[in-house]
Structure formats: structure tokens, C-alpha cells
Amino acid sequence: MKYDRFIKAALAGLTLVFASAPASVHAETLSILRGAPSSALQVPMNRAVVVESDVPFAELSIANPGIADISSLSDRTIYVLGKEPGRTTLTILGADGSLITNVEVHVTPDIAEFKERLEQILPGEPIEVRTANSGIVLSGTVSSIAKLDRALELAQRYAPDRVSNLMTVGGTQQVMLRVQFAEMQRSVSQSLSSSLALGGVGLGGDLGVSSGTNTLNTSGAIANAFTGNVPSTSQNNGAMLLGFNAGGIEVGILLEALESRGMVRTLAEPNLTALSGQEARFLAGGEYPVPVSQDSGTITIEYKPFGVELNFVPRVVDGDLINLEIEAAVSSIDPSNGITQGNFTVDAFRRRETSTTVEMRDGESFAIAGLLQDDFRDLAGQVPWLGDIPVLGALFRSADYARQQTELVIIVTPHLVTPTRGEVYALPTDRVRPPSEADLFLFGRVANDGPTTGGAGEVARQDFSGSYGYVLD
Numbered sequence: 268m269k270y271d272r273f274i275k276a277a278l279a280g281l282t283l284v285f286a287s288a289p290a291s292v293h294a295e296t297l298s299i300l301r302g303a304p305s306s307a308l309q310v311p312m313n314r315a316v317v318v319e320s321d322v323p324f325a326e327l328s329i330a331n332p333g334i335a336d337i338s339s340l341s342d343r344t345i346y347v348l349g350k351e352p353g354r355t356t357l358t359i360l361g362a363d364g365s366l367i368t369n370v371e372v373h374v375t376p377d378i379a380e381f382k383e384r385l386e387q388i389l390p391g392e393p394i395e396v397r398t399a400n401s402g403i404v405l406s407g408t409v410s411s412i413a414k415l416d417r418a419l420e421l422a423q424r425y426a427p428d429r430v431s432n433l434m435t436v437g438g439t440q441q442v443m444l445r446v447q448f449a450e451m452q453r454s455v456s457q458s459l460s461s462s463l464a465l466g467g468v469g470l471g472g473d474l475g476v477s478s479g480t481n482t483l484n485t486s487g488a489i490a491n492a493f494t495g496n497v498p499s500t501s502q503n504n505g506a507m508l509l510g511f512n513a514g515g516i517e518v519g520i521l522l523e524a525l526e527s528r529g530m531v532r533t534l535a536e537p538n539l540t541a542l543s544g545q546e547a548r549f550l551a552g553g554e555y556p557v558p559v560s561q562d563s564g565t566i567t568i569e570y571k572p573f574g575v576e577l578n579f580v581p582r583v584v585d586g587d588l589i590n591l592e593i594e595a596a597v598s599s600i601d602p603s604n605g606i607t608q609g610n611f612t613v614d615a616f617r618r619r620e621t622s623t624t625v626e627m628r629d630g631e632s633f634a635i636a637g638l639l640q641d642d643f644r645d646l647a648g649q650v651p652w653l654g655d656i657p658v659l660g661a662l663f664r665s666a667d668y669a670r671q672q673t674e675l676v677i678i679v680t681p682h683l684v685t686p687t688r689g690e691v692y693a694l695p696t697d698r699v700r701p702p703s704e705a706d707l708f709l710f711g712r713v714a715n716d717g718p719t720t721g722g723a724g725e726v727a728r729q730d731f732s733g734s735y736g737y738v739l740d
Contacts, residue, residue, distance in 0.1 A: 307371045308357070310335060310349035314377060318345040325362040331355040335372050349374035352401035352426060376403050376426040385421060389414055394434065402429030408437045411585040412543065436543075439683040442581035442589055443540040444547075447678040448597050452531040452671070460665030464489045464519040467512075476516055480650055480663050483521055492519035520662065535575045535597065540684060549577040555600060558611050573598040573616060581681065587629035589681045595636070596620030621677060629683045638675035644668070 310316055323342040329335055334353040338346045347357070357370040375398040382396055392414055394407040403426045409415045415434055422430040462481035466489055468474060479489045488498040497506045498521070510519040541547035552574010558566050578594040597619050604615035621636035649655075650663035699714045706712040 307373055308347065310347055310372060310374050311377045311379065312349045312352055312374055315346060315348040318347060319343055320345065320359070322367060324359045324367055326360040328358045329355060334374050347372065352376050352429065375401070378403065381422065381425045385418060388421060389418060394418055399431065402426050402431060404431045404433060406433040408435050410437055412436055412583060413585045439685055440543040440583055441540060441684050442543060442583065443538060443682045443684045444579050444581065444591065445536060445538050445680045445682070446577055446595055448533070448535040448575065450533040450673070450675045452673050454529045454669070454671040456525070456527050456669040458525040458665070458667040460523045461662045462521040462523070463662040464492045465516060466493055467516040481665055482523065483519065489519070492521060493517050497521070537575055537577050539577055539579065541579070541581055543581055543583040546578065546580045551575045555614070557613055571616065573600060583683070584626070587683060588626065589629065590624070590626045591679065591681060592624050593635060593679060594620070594622045595677055619675060625679070627681060629681065632678055632680040634676055634678050636677040638673065640673040642671045644670070
């Protein structure tokens with residue numbers, strides 16, 4: 268019976284050995300001293316070891332068969348197969364049933380194969396792999412977050428939910444985002460109108476006349492025109508009033524003309540720095556109070572931000588490759604579109620915003636938003652039938668033309684940055700020095716120019732003492 272048991276155990280052990288071809292089976296000498304604890308036995312998961320004992324035994328048992336499997340090849344040889352990471356106890360009994368010893372078996376993840384795969388997938392990365400209890404511990408410094416995630420994903424396949432991450436990411440992990448809001452608005456408008464006023468008596472006083480067109484269509488405007496005064500209701504830049512008498516009838520002709528051209532240039536460049544994976548917020552503007560009615564009938568105040576807003580989350584993917592989640596907006600108060608309810612007047616907001624995710628390298632730029640708007644208006648008004656009369660019909664017509672163009676572009680540029688010493692930076696106040704008393708009182712200088720560098724220095728060098736209406740190119 269004992270011989271048959273030995274044969275079956277040997278055949279089972281050989282079957283397991285050949286079934287796991289890549290796994291190596293080696294023999295270990297286990298020092299067993301009766302009545303004394305033995306040293307721990309280290310067994311890699313899914314690998315087998317053959318242990319040779321100096322003391323013959325008769326019976327073996329394992330506390331947790333789910334962690335390790337055992338079989339006896341002889342009265343001095345034990346076959347141990349690691350199944351799951353963990354610790355268990357191997358009990359060895361003698362022929363008389365007495366306890367020879369308890370062997371603590373440690374089944375650890377197979378880090379040998381894991382190291383080989385890690386070197387194949389992430390060559391050159393200085394990642395150290397260790398075992399701790401039933402898990403894997405990763406340490407070292409990797410070059411990017413993406414490679415750190417790949418190493419952790421691979422480790423999870425060998426030790427699910429038992430991976431300890433002690434790795435750090437090297438290189439620059441702080442991103443400064445420069446956003447340019449550039450907007451150009453151009454407007455052109457023209458208007459031309461003529462007005463006719465008649466007043467007086469005719470036919471020996473039997474006929475009274477009082478009428479007017481366009482601007483001169485009220486009694487007050489007609490009276491001003493006949494006295495030689497341009498009506499105050501005129502909103503045009505140029506007006507000419509002509510008048511004459513035809514018997515007892517007074518005739519007044521008012522010509523009004525307007526031509527306006529305008530251009531507005533807006534440029535905002537907010538800069539914001541954040542750590543990789545962390546959100547950063549920026550607001551240059553203010554908060555507008557808005558009344559909100561509650562269910563109880565009371566009125567509360569909520570504040571709505573306006574101005575230049577920037578929210579972004581940078582992620583350094585690999586090297587100088589940066590992933591950006593961006594929310595940018597430019598808003599302003601628009602009183603012309605406000606509403607009035609009760610005792611409250613709430614202005615509207617004019618807002619342009621974008622939200623997107625882009626990926627680019629350090630120093631590269633991307634136009635994430637653009638707007639081209641062209642508004643055109645052409646109006647003509649006249650007195651029915653009279654305005655269709657050739658030549659004289661111009662006295663009964665008015666024309667109005669307006670065109671407005673708006674161009675808006677938002678450009679983002681990320682930079683990998685590192686801290687530096689404070690004295691390296693130049694503040695906007697460094698380019699201007701307070702004047703001395705002699706400069707202020709004798710020469711009328713309110714500031715002395717200092718060193719000018721960068722964009723702020725370029726603005727400081729511009730001359731703002733000239734006439735109004737010039738364009739800075």
C-alpha cells in the first residue's frame with residue numbers, strides 16, 4: 268500500500284512538472300529538526316519546488332489547499348506547487364503520528380516572468396520590483412504618467428488588487444497655459460434724410476397750412492425750422508436748414524447726413540500654471556448681482572461672474588506631450604438687452620465661450636475657437652407716393668445703411684515650466700519709476716521709464732499722448 272501511494276504521488280508530480288513547461292522545478296534541502304520550527308519555504312505562484320528532508324516522514328498535510336498543493340515523492344521528498352499568493356502551513360508527521368515540524372509556505376507572485384514582460388514593454392525604465400506578503404511592490408522613477416499607468420496595469424495581471432505603487436514621475440510636471448483672446452470689431456454706418464415743412468396762410472387768410480415730413484413732422488420742429496433753428500431732435504452729425512417764403516406760405520427744407528466709422532481691438536492674454544492632473548481657474552473681471560425670487564416670496568442675490576475666465580486641467584502624457592481640458596470665456600455686461608421687473612433692472616450678458624480637449628506638445632499653439640460675424644442693415648423710408656416723384660421725391664425720403672463685422676480667435680499655447688528664483692522675474696511696476704519733485708513740478712513728468720522687456724515693455728513704449736482715434740498695429 269505504501270509503495271502504491273509513492274508511485275501515484277510520483278506520477279502526479281511528474282504530470283505537473285511537464286504540464287508547466289516554462290516553470291522550473293528545483294530541489295531544496297529543508298532542515299528538519301524534531302521539535303524545532305523550520306525556516307520559511309518560498310514558492311513562486313504557478314511554479315513547483317521539490318523539497319528534500321533529512322528526516323523520513325510518513326504523512327503530510329497542508330492547511331490551505333487553495334494556496335499550495337503538495338504530494339510526497341518519497342519518505343524524504345516533498346513536491347510543493349504554488350497556486351495563489353498567500354501563506355499557509357505544511358505539517359509533517361512521523362510514522363508513529365507524532366509531529367515532526369510545521370513548515371510555513373509563502374506563495375508569492377511570479378516576479379521573474381513579470382520582470383521580463385516589464386522590460387519588454389517599458390525598456391529602459393528603472394522600475395524595481397519586490398514582493399511583500401502576497402503582493403507586488405513597484406518603486407523607482409519613470410519618465411511619464413502614461414508609462415506609470417502601463418506598469419501598474421501589467422502588475423495587476425500578476426497580482427490582482429495586491430499592487431503597491433511607490434513609483435514617482437520624473438521630468439517637468441507643471442504646465443503653464445497661455446491663452447490669447449483676440450477680437451476685432453469694425454463698423455460703418457451712413458444715413459441721409461431730407462425733411463420738408465410748410466406753414467402759413469393763403470388765399471387772403473382763408474387757407475391755413477401746417478405740415479412736415481421726416482424730422483419736421485411735429486409742430487415744435489416746424490416752429491423751430493421757421494425761426495431758423497435746427498430742430499433739437501436731430502441726431503445726425505451734419506444738418507443744413509434752408510427756408511423761403513412763397514406769398515403767405517413759409518417753406519423749410521432740412522437736410523441731415525451722418526457717416527460714422529469705428530474699430531475696436533481687444534486683446535487679453537491670461538497665463539495660468541497648474542500641476543499635471545490638477546485643475547486651475549482664472550477670472551479677471553467682476554461679479555454682477557442678480558436678484559432671485561424664492562418660494563417664500565423673499566428676494567435673494569446671486570452673483571454672476573463676468574470678464575475673462577479660464578479653467579483648464581493639464582496632463583503630461585509622455586515627455587513633452589500635453590493633454591489639455593480647457594474652458595475659456597469672455598463676457599461683459601450688456602445694458603441694452605436688460606429687463607426690468609418691478610423695482611429691479613437686470614442687465615444682460617454678452618458672452619463668448621468654448622470648451623474642448625486638445626493635445627499638443629510643449630510650445631505648440633492651437634486655435635481652439637474662432638468667430639466671424641458680419642451684420643448688414645439697409646433701410647429706406649419715404650412718404651407714400653410723394654417719395655416716388657423724381658427729384659422732388661428726395662424731400663420725402665430717408666436712407667440708412669449700417670454694417671458691422673466681428674472677428675474673434677482664441678489661441679492656446681502650453682509650456683512645461685519649472686520654478687526659478689524670484690529675482691529673475693520682472694514685475695509690471697518695475698518698468699515705471701516714481702518721479703522726483705523736480706521732474707513732477709518743473710517738467711510735468713508723472714513717471715520715469717525704467718527697463719522695458721517683453722510684451723509689457725512693448726506696451727509701455729507705445730505713445731499714448733497723440734490724437735484720438737489712431738490704430739496700434
